[in-house]
Amino acid sequence: MAADTHDAPVDSGFGQVSRGKDVAFRLLALAATLVGIVSLATLLTNVAVDAVGWLDWGFLTSPPHPNPYEAGFLPALIGSIAIMLLIALITFPLGVGAAVYLEEYANDGYLTRFIQLNIANLAGVPSVVYGLLGLGLFVGFFNIGYGTVLAAAFTIALLILPIVIISAQEAIRAVPDSQRQASYGMGATKWQTIRNVVLPRAMPGIMTGTILALGRAIGETAPLIMIAAPTTVFGIPNSLFSKVSAMPLQIYNWASYPETEFQYGVVAAGVVTLLVVLLTINSIAILIRNRYQRRNAQ
Amino acid sequence: MSTPEFSHDDIRSARGAAFRYLFMLCALLSILTTVAIVLTLLVDAIDFFAQVSLVEFLTGTRWSPTNEPVTFGVLPLISGTLVITIGSALVALPIGLLTAIYLSEYASERRRAYLKPALEVLAGVPTVVYGYFALVYVTPALDTFLPLSTFNALSASIMVGIMIIPMVSSISEDAMSAVPDSLRQASYGLGATKFTVSTSVVVPAALSGIFSSFILALSRAIGETMIVAIAAGQTPRMADLTDPAGMFLDSIQTMTAAMVQIGTGDIVGQGVAYKSLFAVGLTLFVITFIMNLISELVASRYREVYR
Numbered sequence: 192m193a194a195d196t197h198d199a200p201v202d203s204g205f206g207q208v209s210r211g212k213d214v215a216f217r218l219l220a221l222a223a224t225l226v227g228i229v230s231l232a233t234l235l236t237n238v239a240v241d242a243v244g245w246l247d248w249g250f251l252t253s254p255p256h257p258n259p260y261e262a263g264f265l266p267a268l269i270g271s272i273a274i275m276l277l278i279a280l281i282t283f284p285l286g287v288g289a290a291v292y293l294e295e296y297a298n299d300g301y302l303t304r305f306i307q308l309n310i311a312n313l314a315g316v317p318s319v320v321y322g323l324l325g326l327g328l329f330v331g332f333f334n335i336g337y338g339t340v341l342a343a344a345f346t347i348a349l350l351i352l353p354i355v356i357i358s359a360q361e362a363i364r365a366v367p368d369s370q371r372q373a374s375y376g377m378g379a380t381k382w383q384t385i386r387n388v389v390l391p392r393a394m395p396g397i398m399t400g401t402i403l404a405l406g407r408a409i410g411e412t413a414p415l416i417m418i419a420a421p422t423t424v425f426g427i428p429n430s431l432f433s434k435v436s437a438m439p440l441q442i443y444n445w446a447s448y449p450e451t452e453f454q455y456g457v458v459a460a461g462v463v464t465l466l467v468v469l470l471t472i473n474s475i476a477i478l479i480r481n482r483y484q485r486r487n488a489q
Numbered sequence: 490m491s492t493p494e495f496s497h498d499d500i501r502s503a504r505g506a507a508f509r510y511l512f513m514l515c516a517l518l519s520i521l522t523t524v525a526i527v528l529t530l531l532v533d534a535i536d537f538f539a540q541v542s543l544v545e546f547l548t549g550t551r552w553s554p555t556n557e558p559v560t561f562g563v564l565p566l567i568s569g570t571l572v573i574t575i576g577s578a579l580v581a582l583p584i585g586l587l588t589a590i591y592l593s594e595y596a597s598e599r600r601r602a603y604l605k606p607a608l609e610v611l612a613g614v615p616t617v618v619y620g621y622f623a624l625v626y627v628t629p630a631l632d633t634f635l636p637l638s639t640f641n642a643l644s645a646s647i648m649v650g651i652m653i654i655p656m657v658s659s660i661s662e663d664a665m666s667a668v669p670d671s672l673r674q675a676s677y678g679l680g681a682t683k684f685t686v687s688t689s690v691v692v693p694a695a696l697s698g699i700f701s702s703f704i705l706a707l708s709r710a711i712g713e714t715m716i717v718a719i720a721a722g723q724t725p726r727m728a729d730l731t732d733p734a735g736m737f738l739d740s741i742q743t744m745t746a747a748m749v750q751i752g753t754g755d756i757v758g759q760g761v762a763y764k765s766l767f768a769v770g771l772t773l774f775v776i777t778f779i780m781n782l783i784s785e786l787v788a789s790r791y792r793e794v795y796r
Contacts, residue, residue: 317712327529410615
C-alpha cells in the first residue's frame with residue numbers, strides 16, 4: 192500500500208523540508224503510473240510480432256479450420272459486426288430516451304434518485320450475470336434460440352445500456368441552460384426545446400459515448416458463452432435467428448488449442464484483428480469528439 | 490384567438506406528454522432490467538435449491554457439478570475468487586492510488602492530458618485478450634523463475650490487477666481533485682513539501698472517494714470472467730491458509746470460471762448442474778451488487794462534502 196511509504200516519518204514533513212523524499216516519491220508515483228501502460232505496450236508488441244505472417248488476407252476471408260495454416264476469422268468477424276450493428280440500433284434510442292427523461296423531465300425526487308442509483312449499479316453487474324439474464328429471458332422465456340444473432344444482440348445491449356445512458360446524460364448536462372431558456376423565451380414547448388436545441392447540441396457527446404460503449408460490446412465474451420453461442424461457426428449469419436460466433440469467442444476457442452501454431456500464430460492474428468477493429472471504433476469516437484470541440488471553440 | 494389555436498396547443502401539449510412518458514419508459518427499463526436479472530436468477534436458483542440444500546451449497550467444500558460423486562459446495566469457488574481478488578488488489582490498489590496521486594498532485598496539465606486516456610485504454614482492452622496475454626506471455630515469463638503450473642492464479646491476478654488500475658486511479662483522482670485547494674495552500678503555508686501535502690492532507694481528505702474506488706475495483710475483480718477462465722484454469726480447490734504461495738502458483742477455479750465451464754459444457758438441458766449456474770450467478774450477483782451499492786453510497790458522500 193502506498194500509505195506505508197510515509198508511515199514512519201510522518202511528523203518530519205512539517206517544519207523540515209526533506210527534498211530527497213519528495214523527489215523519490217514523485218518518481219515512485221510516476222513509475223506506478225507507467226506500470227500499466229508499459230506492460231500493456233510490451234504485451235501488444237509481443238502479440239503484434241507473433242501475428243506477423245499469420246494475419247493476411249486469407250485469414251480474414253476464410254472460415255475456421257482445424258489446420259492452423261488454413262484457419263480463418265471471417266464468420267467471427269462478420270458475426271461481431273452484425274451483433275454490434277443490432278446493439279447500436281437497440282441501445283441508441285433507449286439510452287438517449289432514458290437520459291433525456293432523467294436530465295430534462297424528471298424532478299429530483301425519490302424515484303429519480305432510485306433510477307439513478309439503479310443505473311449505476313447495473314453498470315457494475317458482472318457481464319457473466321448478464322449472460323444468465325439473456326439465457327433465462329431471451330433464450331428461455333422468449334425462446335429466441337440458443338446463440339442466435341438476436342439473443343446475442345439483446346443480451347449485450349442490456350449490458351451496455353447503463354453506460355450509454357450515463358454518457359448521454361453527461362452530454363445533455365453539458366448543454367448550457369441559457370440555450371434552453373432562449374428557446375423557451377421564443378415560446379417553444381419543452382419537447383421542441385429538447386428536439387431543436389438540446390439534442391442537436393448534445394448529439395456529438397452522445398455519439399461519442401455510444402460508440403465507445405459499442406467498443407466495449409465487441410469485446411464481450413462471457414455473455415455469449417452463457418447464451419450458448421457456438422465458439423466456432425463455419426458460415427456467415429444469414430438471418431437474425433442464425434447461430435452466431437464472435438471474434439472474442441473464436442479467440443477463446445483457439446486459445447485452448449495446444450499447438451504452438453495456434454497459441455502463438457492464429458490466436459495472435461485474431462487478437463490483432465479484434466484490437467484493430469476496436470481501435471477503429473474508438474478513433475471514430477475520438478474524431479467526432481475533436482470535431483465537435485473545435486467547432487465549439489470557434 | 491379562437492378555438493383552432495387552442496386545439497393546436499392541445500395537440501402540442503399532448504405530443505409533449507406522449508414524449509415525456511415514452512422517455513420515462515426508457516428510464517424505467519433500467520429498473521425492469523434489474524427485476525429481470527433477479528427473477529431469472531431466482532427462478533432457476535430456487536429450482537436448484539429444491540434439489541440441493543442451501544446449507545450444503547454454502548458450506549460444502551467440494552465443487553463437482555458433473556463428475557461423480559456430484560457435489561455442489563460453493564466454498565472452493567469462493568475461495569478461488571478470493572485468491573484472485575486479493576492478488577489483483579495487491580497489484581491494482583497501490584499502483585492505482587499512486588497513479589491518482591501523480592495525476593492529481595504532480596502531473597502537469599499537458600502530461601495528464603495524454604496519461605489519462607492512455608490509462609483508460611487498460612480498461613477498454615477486451616478481457617479475452619488479457620486472458621490470452623496471461624496464458625501465452627505472462628505465465629511462460631514468470632515460469633522461468635517460479636514453479637508455475639500452466640494454469641495458475643498468479644498470472645491471472647496480475648492481468649486482472651492491470652485491468653482494474655484505471656478504475657482505482659480515475660475515481661481516486663476525481664476525489665483528490667475535489668479536495669479544495671485551500672487545504673493544500675494551508676499546508677504549503679506551514680512549510681510542507683508536496684509529499685507531505687499529498688500523503689497527509691490530500692489522501693486523508695479524499696479517503697471516502699479512494700475507499701469507494703477500491704470497493705468498485707474489487708467488485709470488478711470478483712466479477713471478471715474471461716481472464717480467470719483462460720489463465721487460472723478449472724480446478725476448484727479450497728484455499729490452504731498454511732500454503733498461500735501454492736494457491737497462486739497452481740490452478741484454481743473462480744465462481745465466474747465455473748460458470749463458463751458449465752456454460753461451454755454439453756449440459757444445456759435442465760439438469761441440476763445446469764441449474765447450479767443460476768445459483769452461482771445469484772451468489773456472484775448478490776456479492777457484487779452489495780459492493781457496488783456501498784461504493785456508490787460512499788462516493789456520494791465525498792461528492793456532497795466538497796460540492
